[in-house]
Amino acid sequence: MRQRIGKGSWLAHTEQDTIRLAEQLAAWAKPGTTIALDGDLGAGKTRFSQAFAKAIGVSGVVNSPTFTIIKEYMGENLPFYHMDVYRLSLEEADELGLDDYFYGGGVTIVEWASLIKELLPPNRLELFIEHTGDESRRIVLTGYGEPYAGLCDALHEIGAGG
Numbered sequence: 001m002r003q004r005i006g007k008g009s010w011l012a013h014t015e016q017d018t019i020r021l022a023e024q025l026a027a028w029a030k031p032g033t034t035i036a037l038d039g040d041l042g043a044g045k046t047r048f049s050q051a052f053a054k055a056i057g058v059s060g061v062v063n064s065p066t067f068t069i070i071k072e073y074m075g076e077n078l079p080f081y082h083m084d085v086y087r088l089s090l091e092e093a094d095e096l097g098l099d100d101y102f103y104g105g106g107v108t109i110v111e112w113a114s115l116i117k118e119l120l121p122p123n124r125l126e127l128f129i130e131h132t133g134d135e136s137r138r139i140v141l142t143g144y145g146e147p148y149a150g151l152c153d154a155l156h157e158i159g160a161g162g
Helices: 015-028 045-055 090-094 113-119 148-157
Strands: 005-012 034-039 070-074 079-084 107-111 124-131 137-144
Touching: 005 015, 005 148, 015 045, 015 137, 015 148, 034 045, 034 113, 045 079, 045 107, 045 124, 090 113, 107 113, 124 148, 137 148
Parallel strands: 034 107, 034 124, 079 107
Antiparallel strands: 005 137, 070 079, 124 137
16 A cells, blocks of 8 residues: 655744644644654754644753754653754664654654654654745645644645645
């Protein structure tokens, strides 16, 4: 059976618009949710991750895991796993046992995910954040399999497509 793929985009004119998208996606999150996050340097990957974490009830500071690779937090109902694989080779990432996170009981966001694409679960939501101005961003969403392809459709239905 062929995997369904959904596509969409979100136009964020301000940081608050990016936060709204993170909150919307967090509302749909369930155990095993995987978000693969890529984008321009300084485009707001970590800011998106912080807003997502806050929306699922993570209290305290969520900062970039650039040097620690993986940070684990507890939300109100779900653990949150925040990864930054920018400094890893594919081989190093493969040795981390990422499947335990991807297929576990929490929600995972992987920054710079395209660097380990071969290790990502087949069903996932990919986001690419690109600069379109001082504060504005275009966020391209690609959902692989369900429920992610459906999320892209739903975002388009609520008027977020651009």
